[in-house]
Amino acid sequence: MTRKTRIRAALVTATALVTAATVTVGVSAAGADEPKKPTKKQIAALFDGWNAALQTGDPETVADRYAKDAVLLPTLSNEVRTDRAGIVDYMEHFLQNKPVGKKIETHVNVLDSNSALDSGVYQFTLTDKATGKKNVVEARYTYEYEKRNGQWKIVNHHSSAMPEG
Numbered sequence: 001m002t003r004k005t006r007i008r009a010a011l012v013t014a015t016a017l018v019t020a021a022t023v024t025v026g027v028s029a030a031g032a033d034e035p036k037k038p039t040k041k042q043i044a045a046l047f048d049g050w051n052a053a054l055q056t057g058d059p060e061t062v063a064d065r066y067a068k069d070a071v072l073l074p075t076l077s078n079e080v081r082t083d084r085a086g087i088v089d090y091m092e093h094f095l096q097n098k099p100v101g102k103k104i105e106t107h108v109n110v111l112d113s114n115s116a117l118d119s120g121v122y123q124f125t126l127t128d129k130a131t132g133k134k135n136v137v138e139a140r141y142t143y144e145y146e147k148r149n150g151q152w153k154i155v156n157h158h159s160s161a162m163p164e165g
Contacts, residue, residue, distance in 0.1 A: 035113035043108045043116040046145055046152055051101045059091035067146065067153035075124075075139045075159040097126035104138070114147040121162070138162045 053062045063084050066072070072081040074090050081087045106120040119142040126135050144156035 037110050037113045038116065040108040040110060043110060043118055043145060043152075044103075044106050046154075047101070047103060047106075047118065047122075047143070050143075050154070054095065054099050054101065057095050057098075059088045059095055062091045062095070063087045065154055066157070067148060067155045070154055071156050073158040073160070075137065075161055096129055097124075098129075099124045099126055116145050118143045118145070122159075 050062070050065050053065055056062075066084070066087055068084060070082075070087065072087050072090060074081065074094070076094060077090055079086070079090075081090050101122050101124050104121040104123055106118060109117045109119075111117065120140070121138060122141050123136055123138045126137060127133070128135065139159050139161050142156070142158045143154055145152050146155045147153075
């Protein structure tokens, strides 16, 4: 190999190394900007925040957990709620029963860094306001969550009593 050929080979090798390093840095930087996906445990815990909001007895506090354009298909009403006023109205009636929720079975699907689904079975202990008698209702649920302005909000919530129960 001549000196000229060796120099040319060295230049080609150096150019290839610089190009590879540049691509690697570019890929690493692009990945660094990507938001981190939440864990399944973090999504499942959003229910705990919603349940804690129920314990306040304040329908506005519960409604704050929902997005402005959320859809609620509630357990104890045939009326679909599609805005904050409808959700507050439902919660005013639901909260009169002093509901305490508990998950029985949960399945979380994290779709991306800003959206997730939580579906399963939960039960509510409800207290009759007139008699004080407690009643347990089991229901199927699905929560669809989206991260909006840095906060997780419920965008769809479906809850229906178990058909056999």
